[in-house]
Amino acid sequence: MAKVIMTADDSLTIRDIVSYTLTAEGYTVVQAKDGVEALKMITAKPIDMLITDLNMPGMDGIELIKKARAIPAYKFIPIVMLTTESTDGKKQAGKAAGATAWIVKPFKPEELVGVVKKVLR
Amino acid sequence: MSDVDRHLETFRLEAEDLLREMEEVILLIEDNPADREAIDRLFRAVHTIKGSSGMFGLTDIVSLAHHVETVLEKVRSGTLSVGRALIDLVLASRDHFSAMIEGQNVDMMAVGTVIARLQTMLGGGKAAAPGAAAKKAGGRSKGGAVAAYHIRFLPEPALFCSGTEPALLLEDVRALGECQIVAQTDAIPAWEDFNPENCYLAWDITLSTNGGVNAIRDVFVFVEDISRLEIVDLSGDYTGDPDAPLPKVGEILVDRGDIDQATLHEAMSLQNRVGELLTGLGRVSGEKVASALSQQEVLRKQQTAAQKDTVRVPSSKLDALINLVGELVTNQARLSQIAGAIGNMDLASPIEESDRLTAELRDLVLNVRMMPIGTTFSRFKRLVRDLSAELGKEIDLATEGAETELDKTVIDRLYDPLIHLIRNSVDHGIETPEVRARAGKPSHGTIRLTAAHHGAHVVISIIDDGKGLDTEAIRRKARERQLIAADRELSDKETFALIFKAGLSTAAKVTDVSGRGVGMDVVKREIDALRGTIDIDSELGRGTTIALSLPLTLAIIDGLLVDVESDRYVIPLSAIEECLELTDDRFATSTERNVIQVRGSPIPLLRLRDVFQIDSPRPPLEKTVVVAVGDVRVGIVVDHVIGNHQTVLKSLGRLYRDADCISGATIMGDGNVALILDLAGLVRHSLADEAADVAAARRAARG
Secondary structure, eight states: OOOOEEEEEEEHHHHHHHHHHHHHHHOEEEEEEEEHHHHHHHHHHHOSSSEEESSSSSHHHHHHHHHHSGGGGGGOEEEEEEOOOOGHHHHHHHHHHHHOEEEEESSOOOHHHHHHHHHHH | OOOOHHHHHHHHHHHHHHHHHHHHHHHHHHHTTHHHHHHHHHHHHHHHHHHHHHHHHHHHHHHHHHHHHHHHHHHHSSSSSOOOOHHHHHHHHHHHHHHTTTTTTOHHHHHHHHHHHHHHHSSSSSSHHHHHHHHHHHHHOOOOOTEEEEEEEEEGGGGGGGTTOHHHHHHHHHSSSEEEEEOOOTTTOGGGOOOOSOOEEEEEEEEESSSSSHHHHHHHHHHHHEEEEEEEOOOOGSOTTTTTTTOOOOHHHHHTTSOHHHHHHHHHHHHOOHHHHHHHSSSSSSHHHHHHHHHHHHHHHHHHHHHHHHOOOOOOHHHHHHHHHHHHHHHHHHHHHHHHHHTHHHHHHHHHHHHHHHHHHHHHHHHTTTTETHHHHEEEEEEEHHHHHHHHHEEEEEOOOTEEEEEHHHHHHHHHHHHHHHOOOOOISSOHHHHHTTTTTSSSSEEEEEEEEETTTTEEEEEEEOOOOOHHHHHHHHTTTSOOOOOOOOOHHHHHHHSSSSTTOOOOOOOOOOOSSSSHHHHHHHHTTOOEEEEEEETTTTTEEEEEEEOOSSEEEEEEEEEETEEEEEEGGGGGEEEHHHHOHHHBBSSSSEEEEEETTEEEEEEEHHHOOSOOOSSOOOEEEEEEEETTEEEEEEEEEEEEEEEBOOOOOOGGGTTEEHHHHOOTTOOOOOEEOOOHHHHHHHHHHHHHEEEEEHHHOOO
């Protein structure tokens, strides 16, 4: 069964690129446009990995990571933050919230695939 | 389409939305610089633009966005306040983004100037470009200088199962440099729940080392999978400036993840809730604050709900749907008519039911097209802002009733007329600050743009507190241009109406903005085409109010079906005041057959038979339908009043588009066509006729 990866990002462009890249690698990708939606979706249907933006309206990435980690099923899944260099403090906060790794935007598709393969091994 | 093109297309669409959001929010912030939520929204929009454009190597956008972001970050943290200059810069940046995204030729010099100004705002060009910042950070860790770190080592309870001894790890850390280690014991459970195989401890370590982060990571590399390790570089917090404020305890706790941002905000808000402070000062009652808060909450809920549950549909699909529903309504009317003629009782009930369903469907579909007019309002803010700056005037645009809903077609077609009217107010209405001061008015002019429901109409008013219309000047000009007869006396209302005539401009000088005397007639034509009316009110020196009254929808009107001979006409119901039988005692005098008395007031009659030149004998008892067109009441004389008729509007073909007196046609249940009367046009037409008659009579009298 293909692993299910969620991309949570308020930018449609980023979601599209993540989704397109990982689908081509054989993963199933689901999209959420903010933390609230992401949390609702992952509570309804299990995922294997979460790739989240940090700066999102409603519930931001940090909060999402925390809430996801609080769900027993997601205690151990890889959570990767997508961040830009300007949010360094947030990157640390995301890490503290339970993120497994981060990818800095802008990223190359192969970079993304590399990280995903590593954490989903 | 290649992958990149596909993604670029998505990016462009998204950017368009974000740029619109930026503009809207900037203007909100201009109105209320303390609006934190708006500042957050603005920041997020810029941030997203930066992130997405980076994906396509649009480095110019990334660089500009980065600088805007840095400035906004300062605003968010409260170290920079929002001023005119900042707003101008953000607006300029927005326009540059827009041009760069559309791939237009961008003046990079201008962009450079904006960036330089943004840097100046930060106080001496401290905002390093993203690349430079990264280099600086990299240089530090490789340079081997002593840096301080906060390390939190949180092993899983199962740590021991892998045979790890945490004490040895801590020993290794201690070897890296000067350090303080504090064990966190709050996870240790009560004795009954204590499992000796689990690790309940965590450690906080503050370490000064020249080994760099990687050396620390190396220590914990083997427990990575069964523990959480956080290493925070503290040297970033120390700027080297002895006067710089130290990080606040709250920020440190947030950074460490001991509390989240929300908790911090909650705690912070305890000290500065505006409402509570005001209550404390006794300026406003607690209940009032509570109600204001609940209002805010309701608005927020509506806003988020509206953002969440929307589906975008191209309006062409909606138009097709409305057309179909229109056909359905027509067909339904035909069915009902036939069923009525047959008189079959079994048929009556399902037909009635289907009548009801059709009506419901029609209302629902029409409602889908309803949009709050506020979307257009926000665009005018920018217009007024730019124009007034250009003309050296100080003008505020205040809007009311942005939530008023109107058919999307009406809103779209209103845009140009409104732009024109607002431009006129900015250019001719509001005076320069000096003139205003001399007239004893506040130097700041105000234009109010309001929308409100009035029955089946929406009234949109543009109200300015400018110099008002000079009726004398307008009359003089109109006579000069021979738009009116030299000896004609005009009421103020009639005079105001002259500004819609082509070729009349009383502006002393023509500016870029307006004053060429073209346009107002176009406004009038467009509003007429929307079946709307324009009402002008003005007081010299005090200001002008222009009120546009528009139907809620263009697709369907409620009308009264009448006939003259065998021709049928529909009179829009919203204009009708009453229907009367034209008995002899109605007439004011026995000789004057064109005016009747209705409860004491005279009402001129307009005979459709004359207007449409139907040469057949009148029935013995005619009917008259009293309608109100603007301020004028007219009795429209017809043969019979047939009854209410809900009408799906069909526009007339190209050949008949300019026909006076008729605004459209409709197909009746029996397949016949009825013409829809354009009341304003009808009145205009008759007045013109009358004027011609009078002129002819005068000529005859003189000759």
